[in-house]
Amino acid sequence: MFFFKLFIFLSFVSSSFSHETLLPRPLIIQYPEGIETQIHEFDEELKLQCTSWRFSAEANNLSPWKMIPEECLGYIKDYMTGRGYKMDLERVSNEAGVYAQSLELSGDGKDVWIFDIDETLLSNLPYYVEHGYGLEIFDPIEFDKWIQRGMAPAIEPSLQLYEKVLDLGFKVFLLTGRSEQHRSITIENLIKAGFRSWDKLILRDGEHQGKLATVFKSEKRSEMVEEGYRILGNSGDQWSDLLGAATSSRSFKLPNPMYYIP
Amino acid sequence: MFFFKLFIFLSFVSSSFSHETLLPRPLIIQYPEGIETQIHEFDEELKLQCTSWRFSAEANNLSPWKMIPEECLGYIKDYMTGRGYKMDLERVSNEAGVYAQSLELSGDGKDVWIFDIDETLLSNLPYYVEHGYGLEIFDPIEFDKWIQRGMAPAIEPSLQLYEKVLDLGFKVFLLTGRSEQHRSITIENLIKAGFRSWDKLILRDGEHQGKLATVFKSEKRSEMVEEGYRILGNSGDQWSDLLGAATSSRSFKLPNPMYYIP
Known part of the structure; x- marks a missing residue:
């Protein structure tokens, strides 16, 4: 799960440091500083967005929808198979x-x-x-x-x-x-x-x-x-x-x- | 906020190690091991419970209520003054x-x-x-x-x-x-x-x-x-x-x- 998030996160930020790519490439990849914090923030943001989506679904505010938002798959999986759904x-x-x-x-x-x-x-x-x-x-x-x-x-x-x-x-x-x-x-x-x-x-x-x-x-x-x-x-x-x-x-x-x- | 949670947490767990209190008391208080993890877990549990309460309020499942659950004060304050409310x-x-x-x-x-x-x-x-x-x-x-x-x-x-x-x-x-x-x-x-x-x-x-x-x-x-x-x-x-x-x-x-x- 961590590596999946890392992958998603890197896809988001890759454009911001692609201009630094030089040939020959260094053998050690240097990630930007504080990457763990940034991944955590990205994760929290996604959770906030998907919670907000779920609220609007439960409060009947959404137009008829055919599928869940793609980016909320992990969130909904966690909710449905974790304690959240059971508690609700x-x-x-x-x-x-x-x-x-x-x-x-x-x-x-x-x-x-x-x-x-x-x-x-x-x-x-x-x-x-x-x-x-x-x-x-x-x-x-x-x-x-x-x-x-x-x-x-x-x-x-x-x-x-x-x-x-x-x-x-x-x-x-x-x-x-x-x-x-x-x-x-x-x-x-x-x-x-x-x-x-x-x-x-x-x-x-x-x-x-x-x-x-x-x-x-x-x-x-x-x-x-x-x-x-x-x-x-x-x-x-x-x-x-x-x-x-x-x-x-x-x-x-x-x-x-x-x-x-x- | 951290100290408030620590206080709440300690009130919960105090009974579990009160029998260890000896006189004269030691000058250094030893917290049980992994207390930060336990506080984090307590925090996550509270968040889950209060999110569940908020859902049932928004979905109109609750009987008429006169005040919010006391333990959810911090959660609702964070929601109302943070990004969650604005996003919703x-x-x-x-x-x-x-x-x-x-x-x-x-x-x-x-x-x-x-x-x-x-x-x-x-x-x-x-x-x-x-x-x-x-x-x-x-x-x-x-x-x-x-x-x-x-x-x-x-x-x-x-x-x-x-x-x-x-x-x-x-x-x-x-x-x-x-x-x-x-x-x-x-x-x-x-x-x-x-x-x-x-x-x-x-x-x-x-x-x-x-x-x-x-x-x-x-x-x-x-x-x-x-x-x-x-x-x-x-x-x-x-x-x-x-x-x-x-x-x-x-x-x-x-x-x-x-x-x-x-």
């Missing part, structure tokens, strides 16, 4: 749990918590580790193969929240952009990962193919409201899980700096 | 500008951009520097005195966006939680800071005192829509500026880790 997942799960517990449910079976699936209940991180953490353009065929394996692990803090809201007496509705074709493998994967006893699993059918996720999910939430359900909580990693019509009393945005679904 | 402000202003420019306005004078005022157009950072960066419980009397001075500086990236949307032909509506009593000093402050030519300045009148900001601002936006305006952009540092009824086609959340308005 735990925090959002805890906040949601405290909120869920604070509510008095009516007891008529109409109080609902909605969960998205991918990057909310199930993690596709094993796939993205092999596919550039969002730097590669999304490949639906490759991703489909991964889904078909049914091997996505649970996001543990979400599993804890899931069990908590079930215990509290919420109806749990799963609302996902996955296609109806994936119903059986999705059920299999969910059960394998420890999820049980949901009340509805809503996938995209033919009628809703091609619609923006925001539109599809808004329509489905509106139907719930028409059926008399009260949507009290909603957990999703995309703003398209949470915004639009018939929004939840409170929404919980799980972190996801790898991809964007409009 | 510039990024959200640029994103909003690109979006504004991408729109084709109708030319009928009904296309609107809404701006909040405090921590959106005008900065109260000089006040918060003197009042613990959000660690002190909000003091309305002290804050009122600061407002009455009319000295809040412009948030420069917001001023640039403001001028851009005016140039593009948007109607600019300012929608603020400030009270009607502050109308003239607010106008004076805005003009002094470089803001001009807004089309409406909406403050809280008696009828709207005591309402949540989300409710007050939703009502005002709904009135705009009833009057035939199209709300195409909305910039605010609080989610209560952006969510609720008659929301904007796109909203831009400016950073603010210092206070929360429900």
Whole structure:
């Protein structure tokens, strides 16, 4: 990692001392003084820039984006595989749990918590580790193969929240952009990962193919409201899980700096 | 700053070697080996925790909060007075500008951009520097005195966006939680800071005192829509500026880790 940074750094500064190149070249390369400090500063600057990018993604300030900024690959890899992502997942799960517990449910079976699936209940991180953490353009065929394996692990803090809201007496509705074709493998994967006893699993059918996720999910939430359900909580990693019509009393945005679904 | 961290760190670890205290005490205090590394690790851990807290605040995952976490005071001070805050402000202003420019306005004078005022157009950072960066419980009397001075500086990236949307032909509506009593000093402050030519300045009148900001601002936006305006952009540092009824086609959340308005 250090040598990679050194390489990047030297590519940046090479032009500034290229005029000093003389023939015959000396056998010992003299780096400019304080190069370690400069590399450190470059590193801190990149971290600042990528943190700023991640904030604007999480606060929904960015235009629809197709891939992460190239220079942030290392940053996002570190975040996703290090403690940052885990800590953020735990925090959002805890906040949601405290909120869920604070509510008095009516007891008529109409109080609902909605969960998205991918990057909310199930993690596709094993796939993205092999596919550039969002730097590669999304490949639906490759991703489909991964889904078909049914091997996505649970996001543990979400599993804890899931069990908590079930215990509290919420109806749990799963609302996902996955296609109806994936119903059986999705059920299999969910059960394998420890999820049980949901009340509805809503996938995209033919009628809703091609619609923006925001539109599809808004329509489905509106139907719930028409059926008399009260949507009290909603957990999703995309703003398209949470915004639009018939929004939840409170929404919980799980972190996801790898991809964007409009 | 180093000594402050050393102090905090020593308070944490003191219990682990207090049993070694013997009388008479030695004149030279021996710190445990690798203390610098441990302080560095403690520092990194705190940074990670406070970044995680800031994310959950910016993504609207937290329950209403009255003050920042005590242990994050140093982190938030560094963020607010360092490059992080400035960079985030510039990024959200640029994103909003690109979006504004991408729109084709109708030319009928009904296309609107809404701006909040405090921590959106005008900065109260000089006040918060003197009042613990959000660690002190909000003091309305002290804050009122600061407002009455009319000295809040412009948030420069917001001023640039403001001028851009005016140039593009948007109607600019300012929608603020400030009270009607502050109308003239607010106008004076805005003009002094470089803001001009807004089309409406909406403050809280008696009828709207005591309402949540989300409710007050939703009502005002709904009135705009009833009057035939199209709300195409909305910039605010609080989610209560952006969510609720008659929301904007796109909203831009400016950073603010210092206070929360429900």
